[in-house]
Amino acid sequence: MATQMHAATVAQSQAEVNYLNHARGLKSWLLTLDHKRIGLLYLISIALFFVVGGILALLVRLELFEPGQTIMSAETYNHVFTLHGAIMIFLFLIPAAPAVLGNFALPIMIGARDVAFPRLNLASWYIFWLGAITMLVGIVTSGLDTGWTFYTPYSTMTGSGVTWVVLGVFILGFSSILTGLNFIVTIHKMRAPGMTWSRLPLFVWGLYATSIVQILATPVLGITLLLLALERILKVGIFDPALGGDPVLFQHFFWFYSHPAVYIMILPGFGIISELIGTFSRKGIFGYKFVALSSVAIAFLGFLVWGHHMFVSGQSATASTVFSLLTFLIGVPTGVKVLNWVASLYRGSIWLRSPLLYALMFLFVFPIGGFTGIALGTLGLDVPLHDTYFVVAHFHYVMVGGMFLSFLGGLHYWWPKMFGRLYNEKLAQLAALLIFVGFNVTFFPQFILGTQGMPRRYFDYVPEFTTLHQISTVGSWILGVGLLLVAGYLLHSLFKGQKAPANPWGAGTLEWTHTGRIPSPHNFDRIPVVTRGPYDYHLAEEIFGNGRGEGNGVVVQPSGQAQQSHSTT
Amino acid sequence: MAHATHHHIIPRPLLLKVFVTLVVLTIITALTGQADLGALNFLHVPLAVGIAVIKATLVVLFFMGLKYDRPINALSFIIGLLMVGVFLAFTLLDMLYRGDIGNLDRQPIRGPQLEQMAPPSAH
Amino acid sequence: MAGASEAVTSVHGAEAHHPPYLQHHFVSAEQQFDAAKLGMWIFLATEILLFSGMFVAYAVYRVWHPEVFQAASKLLDWRLGGLNTLVLLASSYTVALAVHYAQLGNQKRLLQNLWLTIALAGVFMVVKYFEYTEKFHHHIFPGGNYAYEGLQIPYVGQFFSIYFVMTGIHGLHVLVGMGVLTWVALKARRGAFSSAYYTPVEISALYWHLVDIIWIFLFPLLYLIH
Numbered sequence: 001m002a003t004q005m006h007a008a009t010v011a012q013s014q015a016e017v018n019y020l021n022h023a024r025g026l027k028s029w030l031l032t033l034d035h036k037r038i039g040l041l042y043l044i045s046i047a048l049f050f051v052v053g054g055i056l057a058l059l060v061r062l063e064l065f066e067p068g069q070t071i072m073s074a075e076t077y078n079h080v081f082t083l084h085g086a087i088m089i090f091l092f093l094i095p096a097a098p099a100v101l102g103n104f105a106l107p108i109m110i111g112a113r114d115v116a117f118p119r120l121n122l123a124s125w126y127i128f129w130l131g132a133i134t135m136l137v138g139i140v141t142s143g144l145d146t147g148w149t150f151y152t153p154y155s156t157m158t159g160s161g162v163t164w165v166v167l168g169v170f171i172l173g174f175s176s177i178l179t180g181l182n183f184i185v186t187i188h189k190m191r192a193p194g195m196t197w198s199r200l201p202l203f204v205w206g207l208y209a210t211s212i213v214q215i216l217a218t219p220v221l222g223i224t225l226l227l228l229a230l231e232r233i234l235k236v237g238i239f240d241p242a243l244g245g246d247p248v249l250f251q252h253f254f255w256f257y258s259h260p261a262v263y264i265m266i267l268p269g270f271g272i273i274s275e276l277i278g279t280f281s282r283k284g285i286f287g288y289k290f291v292a293l294s295s296v297a298i299a300f301l302g303f304l305v306w307g308h309h310m311f312v313s314g315q316s317a318t319a320s321t322v323f324s325l326l327t328f329l330i331g332v333p334t335g336v337k338v339l340n341w342v343a344s345l346y347r348g349s350i351w352l353r354s355p356l357l358y359a360l361m362f363l364f365v366f367p368i369g370g371f372t373g374i375a376l377g378t379l380g381l382d383v384p385l386h387d388t389y390f391v392v393a394h395f396h397y398v399m400v401g402g403m404f405l406s407f408l409g410g411l412h413y414w415w416p417k418m419f420g421r422l423y424n425e426k427l428a429q430l431a432a433l434l435i436f437v438g439f440n441v442t443f444f445p446q447f448i449l450g451t452q453g454m455p456r457r458y459f460d461y462v463p464e465f466t467t468l469h470q471i472s473t474v475g476s477w478i479l480g481v482g483l484l485l486v487a488g489y490l491l492h493s494l495f496k497g498q499k500a501p502a503n504p505w506g507a508g509t510l511e512w513t514h515t516g517r518i519p520s521p522h523n524f525d526r527i528p529v530v531t532r533g534p535y536d537y538h539l540a541e542e543i544f545g546n547g548r549g550e551g552n553g554v555v556v557q558p559s560g561q562a563q564q565s566h567s568t569t
Numbered sequence: 570m571a572h573a574t575h576h577h578i579i580p581r582p583l584l585l586k587v588f589v590t591l592v593v594l595t596i597i598t599a600l601t602g603q604a605d606l607g608a609l610n611f612l613h614v615p616l617a618v619g620i621a622v623i624k625a626t627l628v629v630l631f632f633m634g635l636k637y638d639r640p641i642n643a644l645s646f647i648i649g650l651l652m653v654g655v656f657l658a659f660t661l662l663d664m665l666y667r668g669d670i671g672n673l674d675r676q677p678i679r680g681p682q683l684e685q686m687a688p689p690s691a692h
Numbered sequence: 693m694a695g696a697s698e699a700v701t702s703v704h705g706a707e708a709h710h711p712p713y714l715q716h717h718f719v720s721a722e723q724q725f726d727a728a729k730l731g732m733w734i735f736l737a738t739e740i741l742l743f744s745g746m747f748v749a750y751a752v753y754r755v756w757h758p759e760v761f762q763a764a765s766k767l768l769d770w771r772l773g774g775l776n777t778l779v780l781l782a783s784s785y786t787v788a789l790a791v792h793y794a795q796l797g798n799q800k801r802l803l804q805n806l807w808l809t810i811a812l813a814g815v816f817m818v819v820k821y822f823e824y825t826e827k828f829h830h831h832i833f834p835g836g837n838y839a840y841e842g843l844q845i846p847y848v849g850q851f852f853s854i855y856f857v858m859t860g861i862h863g864l865h866v867l868v869g870m871g872v873l874t875w876v877a878l879k880a881r882r883g884a885f886s887s888a889y890y891t892p893v894e895i896s897a898l899y900w901h902l903v904d905i906i907w908i909f910l911f912p913l914l915y916l917i918h
Contacts, residue, residue: 116727117731118717181738185730189730190727216648216738219745220745227749234835235835236834236853237835237836238835238850243835246752249749249752252748304659316662316668318663318666522717578792578795581792588782591781591784596774599770602916603916610918613916617912618909621908624781628908632785639729646733653744
């Protein structure tokens with residue numbers, strides 16, 4: 001009796017109060033402590049900066065359509081590609097997966113009501129904006145033309161807005177650190193009963209590994225940029241050779257953060273891919289333990305390889321050799337992950353929906369990025385390829401093809417849970433195709449350009465490179481159209497989309513099985529007790545109980561009687 | 570997992586003992602730092618850093634209570650220290666072996682102003 | 693993740709203990725305290741990495757120009773540095789005592805030791821102020837602005853850049869610590885803490901000890917270069 005009434009009240013309350021509608025008005029959003037709302041605040045923020053960075057990318061490609069000046073001067077070009085890089089990396093790629101998808105899903109996935117420090121979470125968002133505005137002050141007043149890497153001595157000499165921008169990035173760093181700190185404490189201390197480490201969804205493992213990198217690497221970026229600002233303001237002379245400093249030391253400082261930073265970008269993506277493949281092959285991930293622990297291994301190994309950005313900087317051969325060997329090493333857990341994902345698909349019950357399309361695209365595109373990374377990590381190969389378009393193609397394959405595709409996949413996957421709406425699947429598949437084609441047409445020719453000697457960050461080039469550049473630019477237009485389409489149907493779904501059920505994908509993780517179609521403000525009425533793994537579909541009665549998983553943890557018996565499902569393990 | 574290690578109350582006499590030890594170690598550091606050890610002068614840095622490590626360890630274990638605390642807190646701290654070690658070690662791997670490629674000057678890059686100053690005096 | 697027939701906690705359940713300091717997303721006061729502590733230890737790890745950049749710069753320049761560091765270090769007064777070391781060690785002792793008394797519920801001694809800690813930190817900053825002004829008086833500035841006639845050798849500016857940046861950032865942390873401890877002391881005066889709840893005292897003390905530890909290393913590395 002009690003359970004029937006409970007199920008009824010639960011169903012009733014889910015229909016009414018959710019985290020989106022329970023409080024209205026701007027203040028309820030700007031002062032929210034709800035991790036789900038904070039995730040949406042971040043979504044709007046990073047989407048905005050993605051559009052800016054994307055337009056800058058299109059401008060870069062437009063300028064490179066023809067040799068010589070096409071639409072802008074050489075000096076302007078320096079600003080445009082620098083801003084494209086700095087905005088995309090610091091204002092989009094670093095925060096996107098953790099602060100949007102991580103904030104939204106992590107607490108629910110582990111059975112918690114919120115992150116460990118909700119006020120700190122909100123503060124992180126405000127710090128993000130403080131940093132962004134500080135950067136923008138510098139950008140708008142004097143531009144930025146040093147490349148996103150701020151190498152000295154140019155960055156200490158140039159009149160562009162370096163000081164403001166690096167101080168802005170310094171502030172942004174705190175946003176990243178505090179998010180990582182929050183997630184680690186949350187995962188350690190706030191898992192629901194029965195949610196052991198080996199039952200954590202792989203997205204959580206990915207976020208855990210990401211957070212480790214965020215807290216260990218970002219402070220060094222902080223001190224580096226602070227020193228750079230002090231170099232410009234007080235002439236401290238640590239990095240500027242004119243004052244007795246060492247510019248290669250700057251590169252050590254910078255890359256100590258910026259290499260692990262790429263793992264901040266990709267590790268959540270790896271976690272998302274695991275979720276997508278697990279759910280849409282209804283089989284779980286092959287080698288769960290390996291995939292989980294390899295994320296942490298990659299996080300730590302990522303700190304040992306930064307010198308591979310400096311092979312031709314004058315770094316000692318001793319150091320270069322060590323860095324090269326370690327770079328090869330880090331390819332191993334990454335490669336095995338890819339094999340594990342393929343093995344997960346094998347003999348699975350594949351349901352080809354758009355989130356899985358993104359995962360499949362990832363499986364094709366990311367290894368290309370990864371392998372070319374190994375190529376660049378080879379000392380002999382790096383000498384002719386360093387600072388060419390080969391490098392540009394490599395990092396776009398891993399960052400856009402790897403990280404961004406997995407972010408899009410995750411966004412599509414969790415969209416029904418975030419907003420209770422389904423987007424148009426046909427348009428999503430069309431957009432995915434456009435993105436896949438557009439991406440490869442844009443960036444594959446750049447590998448060839450690089451091997452033929454086209455330098456990066458160059459405004460002009462020899463006429464022999466024109467065809468490949470033009471193909472690349474056309475690709476960028478196709479990619480742009482695909483992304484516009486994504487924005488279009490996602491926004492449309494918010495107003496006119498079909499209402500989503502609580503678990504449209506039939507997934508087995510807590511955010512799908514134990515919340516209503518849109519989560520309530522505190523996620524759960526009662527903290528769940530976990531008795532199975534995240535991909536143990538054969539034990540997931542609440543999904544399959546008569547096939548009517550309502551998202552409230554309730555199993556519906558054939559007779560229509562509702563009951564809480566039994567613990568089975 | 571349930572025993573309340575984190576609310577362990579460190580007795581005042583122990584805190585005092587640790588404080589006195591720290592003061593004594595500081596005095597030792599200061600005095601040996603000024604002393605001329607003759608042939609053993611190369612020991613200055615290891616000695617000073619070594620004593621600093623002992624002092625820091627005492628503060629961490631007893632003033633900060635890490636000896637009686639959950640292992641995860643100690644792990645966080647130690648991993649932070651390890652990363653500093655990595656940063657230092659790998660950077661020095663470059664700095665100490667500069668010029669080993671053969672076609673590069675071992676000296677760090679000097680700007681034009683420095684050419685006019687006197688070279689470092691031999692002390 | 694099937695739910696068992698008994699739920700563990702409910703949002704609106706009548707719990708025997710629901711102290712005012714327990715935040716709603718936590719299941720228990722233990723969980724909240726543990727989380728706060730782990731959060732602070734992780735934050736301390738980030739602080740160590742922030743300072744590590746300076747220690748690496750120090751190591752690099754000292755290895756490259758040992759004689760410059762030796763000569764320049766003589767311009768620092770090791771007695772003032774030593775005094776400041778003792779002052780900070782004492783402040784670590786007093787803040788550890790503050791935590792001790794908080795755990796015992798002794799409001800008076802908790803407050804006394806907090807004020808003592810802040811006072812000692814103030815002494816540190818005053819000594820630092822005299823050190824800095826004395827340097828500026830002799831035109832000893834960071835890097836390219838260095839203009840002390842008494843020691844003109846290449847790379848001496850780097851030593852003082854490292855000196856000023858390291859002690860400057862450390863000093864900033866002392867000031868922040870003083871602010872935080874003052875806030876905690878004011879809360880203690882209003883009776884916010886007890887032996888059941890003293891988390892802010894605990895975690896601000898942890899922060900303060902780190903500030904002390906950084907100085908434990910700065911003192912010999914900067915002042916005692918022989």
